[in-house]
Amino acid sequence: MEKAPAKPSVQSAAEAAMRSDKAVVIGLNAAIVTVSDYGPKILVVPHDEADGTGGWDALPFGPFNPLEHRTLEIGLRSWVQEQTQLELGYVEQLYTFGDRGRHSLEIEAPGEHVVSVGYLALTRSHDETLKGAAWRDWYQHFPWEDWREGKPPIIDQVIVPLLREWVAKQSEASPPELARGKRRDRMRLCFGVDGVAWDDEKALERYELLYSAGLLLEAARDGRPNAQHLFQGKAPQLGRPMQFDHRRILATAMSRLRAKIKYRPVAFELMPPAFTLYELQKTVEALLGLHVHKQNFRRLVENAGLVERTGRMSTRTGGRPAEQFRFRREVLNERPAPGLKLAPSRSRANS
Amino acid sequence: MEKAPAKPSVQSAAEAAMRSDKAVVIGLNAAIVTVSDYGPKILVVPHDEADGTGGWDALPFGPFNPLEHRTLEIGLRSWVQEQTQLELGYVEQLYTFGDRGRHSLEIEAPGEHVVSVGYLALTRSHDETLKGAAWRDWYQHFPWEDWREGKPPIIDQVIVPLLREWVAKQSEASPPELARGKRRDRMRLCFGVDGVAWDDEKALERYELLYSAGLLLEAARDGRPNAQHLFQGKAPQLGRPMQFDHRRILATAMSRLRAKIKYRPVAFELMPPAFTLYELQKTVEALLGLHVHKQNFRRLVENAGLVERTGRMSTRTGGRPAEQFRFRREVLNERPAPGLKLAPSRSRANS
DNA sequence: CCCCTTTATACTCACTTTGAGCATATAAGG
């Protein structure tokens, strides 16, 4: 832009549009989430080992065609519907990534650029065939994020030692002691080292940290010099990688969903019309990767007016039959719509 | 897309990139916020009345050039710096809007499409000349959002009556009673009618509601049929309109900032190195458009460890001198970074 | 100098929320 600043006029914008060096293609990427069998699942498109992409999963995605669809979200819904027969309920835009060399290195024709817009979508579980797509437990891609059975061993056994090396390493182009301190703080806050509490919502920060420490295969693939040793094959694999920047988008989705579930009633998008509080709790726990205190969870859900009793009982596995509840849609019109704010239970006794 | 679904391969994406009907230009829009004289200010580029755009303000914006800048945010920082000499501290991506006919109607050359990415940026106040840009109190664009002097009269005198008409109006293509109920609920939740509490974070929802009710000049400009009467000139003007979808982006910025200030220490990005708690409070109140309880505000800020005393006193206007504080940057490395969670003070006595 | 206004700051108090645990109830299966 020459000096459009003071006057970003109609002409200058139109001119800009004409200049092909500013033209990009928008890729719409969907992180479609469900919970089944008490496990959080993400819809992926698996690839053959043989096709040169290393057999990595991808999120479903498609280009945005501005002539065909009035908004980005309409574009997304339309081709997800077309490709997977899934009717998405809840859809939320996550973030727009334009990083050169990150998602795009292997996808772009020379002289072209792809900017990817990530979306989070929630859907009830079901078993229809999905035209080659498949549900995958999202903790396969993020094994360090599942604390439901206690702290995942991979953290203390693999991640923290590798990160300590990275902290100790001289970083280029900044005062060494300062840089070390920053790296150490990042590690502490992300992975709860030295008494810092685990924060389930930091999934994205953790992914970004592991990426910039060169511990993820995506970093090696993108050509980051500090990650090239991963190609030697003897380094430990941290979670299942994905194509392009899709694991980053999934991490964004996890962070956003884990945060949102606490102040908006989005968990119910994943539940069947009637459910027991136990099932609701297990769904929430699957997403958070944490156990919550059972009695307090019930108190919260009931006091917030989020559910109402159906009177029907659930003949379920295990102990005493539980009453079935349904989501009280009316809450959306009462209060400014609450969520499931809950602390993880420290002890394992009451979960 | 034909059936890329099952296999969104490298080829199909590259092909897509080549097809010009999918090429778009990305516009980067910056909502640059500061607080001065206890008023929240937004940086705008004013336009002459005469140039056919109606003399509307615009946010600074520029196209993203993927060849020149590695990421969207770098692109944004670079041309903001270039145009305004402002060095932005805090920058956060807000949302990506692709709505045809909303921001774009008047900007696009035929066959071209602009997708706009909105950013929120915070900067300390200063008085440099800004090459034709100017700071404007953001409540000029949103007069209903400023409750610091009590409920803005425009709500009961103008907005709610007009919205009631809109609620009563037959809406097309849906069961009338149901549609009416939905419209009524939206009005109630957004504007706090019938005992619903005012929610300062709903700035975006309120803007969208007024837009779809046809009460904003932008709606008329975009050709919405229910807003055409605004061109007759006798209808009341609800806030100062902006070019393209810029008021929508500003509303997004307000909502995000009002929410974020409560759980991240972003308010300090707007403060000078040393400040009194009174100044901090006034800054927060300016952004929230609400008064907060003074004593509780101090308790919160101090207990959260967000500030530390400097020992210096402020020789200020008014009463007893106040001690100056500074932001304790270390909090960022202790807890997972708290904010200023505070309830508005009901009474006006202690604000 | 005294009084009034203004802001600063310390402290109290009732009430709610939250984290944790105890106790009992009701099923299934041996």
Added chain:
DNA sequence: CCTTATATGCTCAAAGTGAGTATAAAGGGG
């Protein structure tokens, strides 16, 4: 009739929150 599950009701202490009282320290006008 045990044991093992899960369901559900209830208590309790600690922490947090909303609102207010009380006192301190400045300036300005008489």
